[in-house]
Amino acid sequence: MNGPVIVSEIPGPRSRELMNLRKEYVPRGLFEFTPIVIDEAKGPFIKDVDGNVYIDFATGIAVTNVGHVPGVVYEAITGQASRLLHTCIHVASYESYLKLAEKLVSLSPISGAAKAFFLNSGAEAVENAVKVARYFRKAIGIITFEYAFHGRTLLTMGLTSKFKPYKYGFFAFVPGVVRLPYPYPYRCPFGSKDEEECGLIALEFIERAFKTHIHPDETAAIIFEPIAGEGGYIVPPKSFVKGLRELADKYGVLLIVDEIQTGMGRTGKLFALEHFGIEADLVTLSKGMASGLPISSVVGRRDVLDSVHVGGIGGTFGGNPVSAAAALATIDLIMDSLPHAEEVGRILRKRLDELYDEYEVIGDVRGLGPMQAIELVKDRRSKAPWKSLTENIIKSALSRGLILISAGIYGNVIRLIPPINIDYDVLDRALGIFEESIRDALRNL
């Protein structure tokens, strides 16, 4: 497969026909970023049912980090599927689960001895990390931040920040959650122009919250994302991340690092935390773990995870044999792809910085490695978010064969998250389309 190749209007007739089924039978509450229906995908390309081929810069929201259907992952899946589909880890153990736990423990940025267990979705991993943290600490409090996204279940929705659409109308959340300001360097909530200073002030809020909101003895954990993903691809200052570790140590509170979007090579390192030089007590993983098969994990300090009584954690499908086999093959491929990923990140960032110099509507370029984003504003002085322009750029890109998605509290951030092993010429083609799409959207204001 190669692309982009556009052979019909978008959406084409077959996509439109199938989308009628979606309209009729699927609740409207699910996001619908594009109106196309996909037939097959390989590497960085996606082909729709009308034969249009797109370059995929959304990677299924940071899932197909090493491309669609990598050969080695396909072989691992089919090999495992022919032998064993399910026992449930509670009933009888199997090799792929155990080998995956061993691998993640050996690779994860956890201080000291660690263990790992598996679940089905990102939100379920976060639920479990919080459950275990509360159990271990015998404390209810969880400190979370503005701009955070940790999922849509009843507990994780309460940890997530953005009200509409994620929380609006769903009412009471799980008690004990304290939300504090997040150091968003481009829009520092304290008005600071200095990124590191912004981070330090955010830490002071936590110290103050321990006096005014919740006592550290009653706080189980602080949870944060090394890059606030859905919140707008916001990279926190180093001072903040290092300070979170120091505060957690000072007060004996656990540090849960949600790497569901940032992990698995997404930032050019296996874990984004490696950019900050600290270790976590618990890490949550999912998305990019298994190239699209559903699986998630909590990797954490052995004393913390082993504190829970038998039967207190787990689930029927968590870490099923096929997903675990896919994860083992995916992680090996990610590890091999990391040097390439760093170069992809450098090229991407350089091109985005050039676009920043060219287009006033780009207020900010940010990210780590091949997890980058631009924030669109009406003008650089007011920084007024420009959501409609963002939508028009994404639409224009789709019509030219490039799939992009937005992010952010104001819906004015475009994330650029290609497969980390994308060929340089495909990357170059996609970035050319991206620039054309910006120009097109500005021309058609």
Ligand SMILES: Cc1ncc(COP(=O)(O)O)c(C=O)c1O
């Ligand atoms: C950082 C983070 N945590 C948790 C989740 C929830 O994962 P899931 O959608 O698999 O429940 C997401 C999903 O976008 C995420 O980005």
